[in-house]
């Protein structure tokens with residue numbers, strides 16, 4: 350196994366644990382909690398190669414789907430996917446895929462990290478909100494008011510921390526002595 354593979358696998362394991370922990374750091378709101386999940390997803394998408402990023406998020410969803418309490422508020426089970434927050438969960442994969450693909454082809458400069466994560470966050474909020482339309486019988490306007498608008502400012506704050514941290518961590522890893 351190459352050093353890069355070992356490095357990516359180790360980082361993938363650590364980031365999966367970070368995602369599970371961040372899922373429990375929540376502020377409960379009426380229908381959808383404010384959580385640090387998207388902070389962890391942003392780190393995963395910004396630091397891991399595309400296939401690892403997608404696999405880590407997929408593994409997280411599988412752990413939750415089989416009933417482990419890894420989703421927000423220690424919830425789990427397949428039923429969460431057909432509830433109001435199911436769209437956000439599914440679109441975590443999209444966030445990881447689109448953002449890491451963007452970074453793969455455009456590079457990891459500060460501005461690339463910002464743009465890639467903005468796209469990921471917007472996709473996540475859009476899919477998450479639209480998912481609520483059939484689940485809660487909402488109009489598009491109501492779904493966006495509940496699922497998109499309240500999370501925009503927190504989303505920008507989390508995104509900025511992701512970008513600063515990802516930039517730092519990339520430098521740390523690339524400056525690490527190679528034995």
Ligand SMILES: O=C(O)CCCC[C@@H]1SC[C@@H]2NC(=O)N[C@@H]21
Pocket residue numbers: 372381382383384385386387419420421422424429434435437438473474477500503
């Ligand atoms: O049930 C779950 O585990 C998913 C919760 C989803 C919360 C969404 S993710 C995007 C938006 N930003 C937040 O902080 N909360 C919502």
